[in-house]
Amino acid sequence: MEMGRIVCFGELLLRLGAPGRELLLQSPQLQVHVGGAEANVGVSLSRFGHDVAMVSTVPGNALGAHALGELRRHGVDTRAVREVADGRMGLYFLTTGAVQRASEVVYDRADSAFARSTAADHDWPALLQGADWLHLSGVSPALGPQVAEATLAAACAARASGVRVSFDGNFRPTLWQRWGGDAQAILHALFDQADIVFADYRDIEVILGQRFTQAGTVERVDAAAAAAFAAFPRLQWLACTQRQALSVDHHVLGALLLGREGVRAQAPVRQLTGIIDRIGGGDAFAAGILHGILSGFDADATVRFGLAAGGLKHSIPGDFNPVSEADVLAQMGEERFDVRR
Template sequence: MTRSILCFGEVLLRLSAPGKQLLLQTGGLEAHVGGAEANVAVSLSRFGHKAAVVTSLPDNALGHACVGELRRHGVDTDPVRFRDARMGLYFLTHGAGQRPAEVLYDRAQSAFATAPADSYDWETLLKDTQWLHVSGITPAVSTEGADSALRAVKAARAANVKISFDCNFRARLWGSRSPQAPGILSEICQYADLIFGDDRDIAFMLGFKSDDANATERRRRAAAMAFETFRSLKWIAYTERTRHSVDTQQLAGTLHSAKEVFTTRPYPLQGIVDRIGAGDAFAAGILHGLLKGMTPQGTVDFATAAGCLKHTVPGDFNLLGVSDVELFLSEVQTDVRR
């Protein structure tokens, strides 16, 4: 049976301070499996698609526990490679009120970051696959990651597999390699059918100043420049977050084709439980719509609803299914379903 999507990237163990506590305030840490690309795979699997993850993990209890967690949510982990190297971690302190969330990475020299680019046999891995999903985090983690991501998208293009790329800019990961970032990210975008990225990502990659005061106009101009520059590109999608505080925000979604723009209304987000992974939930929603042949408006509505709902689920993964998203979109007011 054809696989809907292969997601390539680092699977991370996330260690977070409980509730709204500061890191190590009371000594406890909650563990969740995460990582941008794994989040997309889990969400698509929960939406009923055949999703697989390809990554490199340590050949120890941590690496095997991560694989077990992905499998629990129906993700195919056969392509996962195990190596004798460390687990990539990130520490998270949730935000509250006027205090933003804080991510502390501890992933240098991880099994994924040090995996040589020839660790992955893309020709075999991409067989019978409709989409490859990669993100800008992989080239940011190491030169090996950058080489691997480029090899992956080139192989996907050669095999006629569609390419989804989430720009996911992470300044703290690029570090001293940041001058190389625009060149590497835009080379990957040359192969992409679908990009998740807004005007900031596009301006950064193409090296222009995005200074139009009107945000909508700024995003539309940037998208037009991306369609002109990246010749394989068919879709650009992003969310727009309006922050009143860390706990009270609004989220709206946009999907551009080369000729048209589809947007949603801003949805209020109240009592946010966990905002990490909302971008990945949105990405999975867009991919779900494209895989299902939904209309562009239906696709961005579904994706934005999925992104909103992720804010209610603790952990990196959006574990909600299609019926949960449809209930959200129906705007039926209920506090208990029974």
């Protein structure tokens, strides 16, 4: 197992959720969880046994301190997280759906301490010292032009230092629309720096400006991956899930891992019933794939591990997936639901 160092760059958030299946503020209480796309990946990788560091910016108050404390509790190094006096914490509000009522998210991230940070705030040669991977996502550049520049600077610095880049497309149209950002151009530049991307055919359509009209979802992913490998010569891997939501509580989840040299692995679909919390499921999948690559798993084992990790996250409240490698391997090897003694 290659116990490399992984650096994650992105915003730390507080999630304020209506309790149970209530509508937002149906009763005067909210449940608080710490999250953020990149932090979610970092926590999972740390729980799998890797050396993980977070780079971010939080306000120097009780909210920022709580977020950092939660990361440290899961073994993530937070020494590179800046604390600033005049910032605010990024928030989002979650209403969990039920039956045929979909879940809803309301963002409150404008002018957060992280959104106001710039490329000049980060000494990337120093921050990447000893790192093997840098993990980024498309959520960060969607926050505004300064953070977009900072995210691209991080990716370019990693590439120049020989650090591999992992990038999750995480296309968030509402965030891009808020400031009129050129999502296609900025995401294209980030994909061009990546060794592995977590993206499905819809992300590739946005970035390459072309449509994939094959009959089935898997066929569209295959075609999009071929187009991405042609467009981005540094790209080695593309991974994604395929989700069919039969109801809020019953999803069918599959996964693909495609390599530049023609490697293609597809995990058997998983039936997820009685879902507790799907937020962070994609991040748990990404962490599982990265763990498989770092651990030297073959492509088939890697995609099965990633899907099992993502599936387990649906059973756990909150954004983080605090499960061990042994938990995921047990899920891959058995489908029994009796108590493990």
